[in-house]
Each structure stands twice: as structure tokens, then as C-alpha cells.
Amino acid sequence: MAVLGPLSRISRLGCNLCRNHRLVLNRSSQKRGISSGIDPSYGLTDEQKEFQKVAFDFAANEMAPHMAEWDQKEIFPVETMRKAAQLGFGGIYVRPEVGGSGLSRLDTSIIFEALSTGCVSTTAYISIHNMCAWMIDTFGNDEQRKKFCPDLCSMEKFASYCLTEPGSGSDAASLLTSAQRKGDHYILNGSKAFISGGGDTDVYVVMCRTGSKGPKGISCLVVEKGTPGLSFGKKEKKVGWNSQPTRAVIFEDCAVPVTCRLGNEGQGFNIAMKGLNGGRINIASCSLGAAHASVLLARDHLLVRKQFGETLANNQFLQFKLAEMATKLVASRLLVREAATALQENRADAVSLCSMAKLFVTDECFNICNQALQMHGGYGYLKDYAVQQFVRDIRVHQILEGTNEVMRMIISRNLLTES
Amino acid sequence: MSGRVLVGVKRVIDYAVKIRVKPDNSAVVTDGVKHSMNPFCEIAVEEAVKLKEKKLVKEVVAVSCGPQQSQETIRTALAMGADRGIHVEVSGKDYESLGPLQVSKIMAALAKKEEAQFIILGKQAIDDDCNQTGQMTAALLDWPQGTFASEVSLEGDKVMVVREIDGGLETIRINTPAVLTADLRLNTPRYATLPNIMKAKKKKIANVKPADLGVDLTSRLEVLRVEEPPQRQAGMKVETVEDLVAKLRDAGKV
Numbered sequence: 032m033a034v035l036g037p038l039s040r041i042s043r044l045g046c047n048l049c050r051n052h053r054l055v056l057n058r059s060s061q062k063r064g065i066s067s068g069i070d071p072s073y074g075l076t077d078e079q080k081e082f083q084k085v086a087f088d089f090a091a092n093e094m095a096p097h098m099a100e101w102d103q104k105e106i107f108p109v110e111t112m113r114k115a116a117q118l119g120f121g122g123i124y125v126r127p128e129v130g131g132s133g134l135s136r137l138d139t140s141i142i143f144e145a146l147s148t149g150c151v152s153t154t155a156y157i158s159i160h161n162m163c164a165w166m167i168d169t170f171g172n173d174e175q176r177k178k179f180c181p182d183l184c185s186m187e188k189f190a191s192y193c194l195t196e197p198g199s200g201s202d203a204a205s206l207l208t209s210a211q212r213k214g215d216h217y218i219l220n221g222s223k224a225f226i227s228g229g230g231d232t233d234v235y236v237v238m239c240r241t242g243s244k245g246p247k248g249i250s251c252l253v254v255e256k257g258t259p260g261l262s263f264g265k266k267e268k269k270v271g272w273n274s275q276p277t278r279a280v281i282f283e284d285c286a287v288p289v290t291c292r293l294g295n296e297g298q299g300f301n302i303a304m305k306g307l308n309g310g311r312i313n314i315a316s317c318s319l320g321a322a323h324a325s326v327l328l329a330r331d332h333l334l335v336r337k338q339f340g341e342t343l344a345n346n347q348f349l350q351f352k353l354a355e356m357a358t359k360l361v362a363s364r365l366l367v368r369e370a371a372t373a374l375q376e377n378r379a380d381a382v383s384l385c386s387m388a389k390l391f392v393t394d395e396c397f398n399i400c401n402q403a404l405q406m407h408g409g410y411g412y413l414k415d416y417a418v419q420q421f422v423r424d425i426r427v428h429q430i431l432e433g434t435n436e437v438m439r440m441i442i443s444r445n446l447l448t449e450s
Numbered sequence: 451m452s453g454r455v456l457v458g459v460k461r462v463i464d465y466a467v468k469i470r471v472k473p474d475n476s477a478v479v480t481d482g483v484k485h486s487m488n489p490f491c492e493i494a495v496e497e498a499v500k501l502k503e504k505k506l507v508k509e510v511v512a513v514s515c516g517p518q519q520s521q522e523t524i525r526t527a528l529a530m531g532a533d534r535g536i537h538v539e540v541s542g543k544d545y546e547s548l549g550p551l552q553v554s555k556i557m558a559a560l561a562k563k564e565e566a567q568f569i570i571l572g573k574q575a576i577d578d579d580c581n582q583t584g585q586m587t588a589a590l591l592d593w594p595q596g597t598f599a600s601e602v603s604l605e606g607d608k609v610m611v612v613r614e615i616d617g618g619l620e621t622i623r624i625n626t627p628a629v630l631t632a633d634l635r636l637n638t639p640r641y642a643t644l645p646n647i648m649k650a651k652k653k654k655i656a657n658v659k660p661a662d663l664g665v666d667l668t669s670r671l672e673v674l675r676v677e678e679p680p681q682r683q684a685g686m687k688v689e690t691v692e693d694l695v696a697k698l699r700d701a702g703k704v
Contacts, residue, residue, distance in 0.1 A: 066482055077522065077525070078647060078648070078651060081525065081526070081529060081642065081647045081650075082644060082647060084486075084526075085641050085642050085643075085644070085647070088641060089641055117643065118641050118642075118643045118644060119643050119644030119645055120644070123644070127645075132644040132645060134644065
């Protein structure tokens with residue numbers, strides 16, 4: 032009998048050690064004021080927190096309830112986007128004198144991250160629209176800014192960015208759409224591929240060739256829908272981004288006034304690339320919002336779903352996986368926000384940081400959303416659950432606005448030519 | 451008439467947060483928990499701003515009683531269109547025991563000081579569900595009250611208020627100055643716009659102490675214990691109506 036004493040004590044000790052992985056849901060972390068770190072409002076100014084709050088509220092009330100329907104029925108939610116524009120989301124970093132909100136790149140990133148939790152696809156289109164409005168605001172002359180920007184900022188009119196062609200994606204500078212000067216017009220011939228909003232939008236910012244081969248022969252023209260010679264291909268059927276139509280944009284002897292050229296001849300490629308720096312931060316921010324929403328969904332699921340007699344949250348592998356997801360989420364957020372700050376301040380490292388942010392964040396956030404889907408088990412694969420839409424919607428962020436391979440080209444080039 | 455509206459806004463735990471009780475059962479956990487403006491206060495602010503847009507009142511003043519963080523709530527009201535704010539500083543033990551009686555004394559004192567024509571409040575706060583502040587304020591000022599308002603219209607120097615009551619809708623006509631409390635269907639609060647959030651930064655928030663208003667904050671109430679609601683017990687199925695009645699009798703319910 033004496034031997035049972037120490038044995039039972041040892042076995043009880045063993046039980047305690049085994050129980051370490053079990054969640055002790057006492058309120059200790061709340062009492063000590065310790066939080067998880069994934070709250071996206073940490074480190075923001077009071078004003079930024081207000082912007083973020085409006086964006087989160089708008090996303091939760093106006094977008095999230097419709098996100099699945101917009102995806103399934105392929106609806107381009109014009110009215111909802113116009114409501115967003117009334118709040119100032121139509122031209123977030125466009126100057127106020129032409130109707131924009133005049134905020135910083137960091138403010139913009141925070142807003143798109145929050146909006147994305149309501150619908151990635153719609154937010155991503157809003158960010159493309161913003162990029163086009165900014166390009167006209169920054170490189171246009173006063174007449175062009177006054178003509179186009181107010182309507183774009185209010186989303187009375189919608190915009191599309193036209194760079195990619197069937198024969199030139201990553202090799203964007205080899206584009207072939209030609210713009211022949213004839214008197215006071217350019218005659219455009221050629222076609223653009225994969226244009227977000229194409230066919231449903233009103234204002235097309237088109238990169239085309241006015242000069243000889245290479246980037247220096249490219250100019251930027253603003254073409255309005257309804258111009259004779261402008262037509263569109265069929266609406267593409269996509270895996271995600273279904274709340275925005277994607278079509279080819281076709282130019283057949285399309286005459287565009289020279290007064291619609293942004294900047295000088297030969298400046299077009301430069302304008303396109305400058306637009307994309309901000310666009311990359313915006314797309315990364317959209318990925319961030321999706322990942323944030325997915326981590327919350329995964330956490331909720333783990334706390335509720337039971338298997339083998341306990342909640343999934345007591346499973347060490349899942350605890351560790353969730354920890355990794357949260358860590359990568361926070362790392363991604365910090366990188367995007369730093370890149371946004373660098374771009375705002377026109378720092379020398381801005382282009383590299385924007386590329387790094389786009390590369391890292393779109394990859395990591397896709398993995399986070401994918402893991403969140405896995406944690407949902409079979410339910411994760413059903414369209415009744417939002418997590419699959421986040422996965423499908425942000426998959427394309429690793430491809431457009433410069434593939435993640437092109438991001439590596441930019442980063443390595445800047446590294447190797449630095450010395 | 452001054453054309454000035456005082457709107458009370460309360461900082462409460464956000465409606466979407468899961469409430470937890472402190473281990474010592476003294477109160478609910480508020481540290482590090484997300485807070486926002488009481489939803490009925492948002493409706494009150496919206497109504498006041500609408501009156502100003504219709505040019506029926508001249509100035510909307512947002513008032514909040516609480517610690518430093520209450521200023522965030524006032525800023526939200528400013529971003530929705532209020533013209534200026536008044537922060538009545540109450541913190542520590544005084545804040546823990548702050549209730550409708552104290553707030554109504556403060557609101558009454560401010561109404562006299564600001565020569566307000568209207569006080570618009572939310573019908574109740576979602577943390578304590580008291581539904582008392584509006585009524586007490588009206589009593590202290592000897593003003594008429596239009597509570598649970600689902601529709602408000604000004605007719606000269608009178609106000610027509612449609613009230614949501616148990617029996618349906620009641621319409622009353624009251625004199626001004628008056629206290630109104632907002633019910634859910636009065637309006638849909640607007641989102642703050644980005645330009646308004648930036649403009650709100652420039653609007654003034656005055657700091658006031660309860661003592662300056664001659665208000666005594668001592669509470670007549672003492673919270674003895676806070677507990678979570680009892681865990682929901684499993685129900686049971688019965689075969690016949692007689693069974694059901696018998697079981698209800700046994701449980702003393704009938």
C-alpha cells in the first residue's frame with residue numbers, strides 16, 4: 032500500500048504536465064491587460080482609428096452581408112461603391128481641391144485593410160479605381176484633373192487601369208497597342224487583356240506606344256467609354272474577384288484627343304509604374320484584411336468545434352498553427368504599413384519596400400487564409416462559409432499588379448545595383 | 451429660443467463584445483475591452499444633426515460624462531456633425547458609481563448653463579439598460595419629456611413626438627424646452643465621412659468638472675454582486691398535454 036502513495040503522486044504530476052496544452056480559460060490574460068497582438072488598431076493615431084472604425088463599420092454593415100451573393104451572381108455593386116465614395120473612399124489619396132480626401136498612403140492602407148474584411152473583390156476594385164484617380168490627379172494638367180477627378184472621387188464615373196496585353200504581362204514595356212499621332216488626335220489600335228471593370232467602367236487609363244520600342248516609347252492616354260472604336264471582349268469567368276467584371280479592351284482606329292494625354296509623350300511607363308507602387312500597397316492591404324478576417328474565423332471555429340471529446344482549441348498542433356498564422360499576419364501588417372510610410376515620404380527605399388510588401392504579404396496572407404480553410408475541415412470547402420471566398424479572392428493578388436516573380440526581379444535588381 | 455441642442459453620448463462596451471464578469475464578481479471586465487458609442491446615443495446624435503440640417507436648431511453640443519476616454523466618444527459625435535463637445539470629467543470610484551441620477555443632475559445643470567432648447571438622449575444605455583436618465587433630467591428641469599421617440603417633428607414652439615409604447619404608437623404634443631429620448635426606429639445613424647472626421651479634429655471640446663456645476667456625485671446605490679446569467683439547462687420532451695400541465699404544476703409555474 033505504501034508504494035501506491037508516491038506512484039499516485041507521480042501519476043498526478045504526469046497528468047498536470049499533459050494538461051499544460053489545455054487552454055486554461057481563466058480571465059488571467061484580461062486581468063493582466065495582455066492582448067493577442069492581432070488588433071489592427073494598435074499603433075495608430077486617434078484620427079486613423081476613426082478612419083478605420085468607419086471602414087470596419089461600412090464593411091460589416093454594407094459589404095459583408097452581400098459578399099457571397101456578389102460572388103455567386105457576379106454583381107458589380109455600383110450603389111454600394113457609390114455609398115463608399117460618399118464617405119470619401121472614392122479618391123482617398125487624391126487632392127481635396129478636385130474632390131479627393133487628401134489622406135496619406137498609410138491612412139489608405141488602413142482603410143483598404145478594413146474594407147477588405149467585408150469583401151476583398153469589391154475593395155480591390157475600389158483600390159484600382161483610386162489608383163487611376165490618383166494618376167490623373169498627379170500627372171494630369173489642371174484641365175484634365177478638373178474634368179475627370181471630381182466624377183471619379185464621387186464614383187459618378189468608374190475607372191480602369193489598362194496596361195496588360197495578350198502578348199505582354201510581366202514584360203509590360205514590350206506592349207504593342209499603338210497610338211499614331213494624326214493632327215490633334217491619337218489613333219489607337221490594339222487590345223488590352225484582363226482589365227478589371229472593363230466594359231462597365233467609364234474612364235480608361237491606357238498605356239500605349241507613341242514612340243519606338245521599350246519603356247521610353249510609351250505614353251498614357253485617358254479614353255472615355257463611348258469613344259468610337261472602343262469595344263470590349265466577353266466577360267471572363269474567374270475563380271474569384273467575381274464582384275468585378277474582367278474583359279479585354281479593344282481599340283480599332285479609336286481616335287483620342289491629344290488633350291487626353293497625361294504628362295508628356297514617353298512618360299507613360301513611368302506614370303504606370305508610379306501608380307503601381309501605390310497599387311501594390313493597396314493590394315497587399317486587401318490581402319491583409321482577408322487574412323485578418325480568416326484568423327478570427329479560424330479562432331472562433333477552434334473554440335466551438337469539438338472532436339475526440341474536446342474543442343479543437345485544445346489541440347496543440349492547431350494551437351501552434353494558429354500562432355504561426357497570427358505571427359505572419361502581424362509581420363505582414365508591419366511591412367505594409369512601413370512601405371506605405373516610405374512611399375508617402377518619397378523615401379529612396381520606397382519602390383523596394385512596396386515590392387517586398389506586395390511579395391511577402393500576398394504570399395503569407397494567402398497561406399493564412401488557406402490554413403484557416405483547412406482548420407474548418409469539410410465546412411471550409413462549402414460556399415456557405417466565408418473562408419473559401421477569402422481564399423479564392425486573394426489568390427490572384429499573388430499574380431496581378433506585378434507577379435510575385437516580378438517583385439523578386441525588382442528587389443534583386445535594386446539590391447545588386449545598389450553598390 | 452437659443453436653438454441649442456444638448457446631446458448626451460455614453461461610452462459603453464461595444465455591442466459585439468462577449469461580456470465577462472470579473473473573478474471577484476464585483477463588476478464586468480472593462481480593461482482592454484473594445485468600447486464605442488451607445489447605439490441609442492448614435493441615433494440621438496443623428497436626430498440632432500438632422501434638425502440642424504433642416505435649420506430647425508442652430509447648434510448641436512455633444513456631452514459625455516466619464517474618464518479621459520470619453521473624449522473619443524465625443525469626437526465620434528463631432529465627426530457625425532455635432533458642432534462642439536463638453537467633456538464632464540468623472541473618473542475612478544466616482545465613475546464606477548456614476549448612474550442616471552448623477553448624469554441627469556449634470557445634464558440639468560448644463561442645460562441651464564447653455565440655455566438649451568432641447569436635450570436629446572438615447573432611450574437607454576446597453577450596459578446598464580436603466581432607461582432613467584432622460585426622465586430624471588426632465589423632472590429636475592421641470593421640462594416636458596418625449597421618450598421612446600420614433601418620430602419627432604417641430605411645430606412652431608411645440609414638438610410632436612410619436613412614442614413607441616407597449617400598446618402601439620402614441621402621439622403627443624409637448625412644449626419646448628423639452629427632453630427627448632431616442633428609440634431604435636427614430637432614424638438610421640450616418641457613417642462619419644473622412645472629411646468630417648478631419649474637420650472634427652478642429653472642433654472644440656470643453657472640459658468641465660462636476661463640482662463646477664454644483665453637482666454632488668454620491669450614489670444612493672451600492673452594487674453588491676455581479677453574476678453571469680445561469681447556464682441554460684436542458685429541456686425535456688413530454689408526450690401529452692396532461693404531462694405538460696402536471697410538470698408545470700410540479701415546478702410551481704402554474
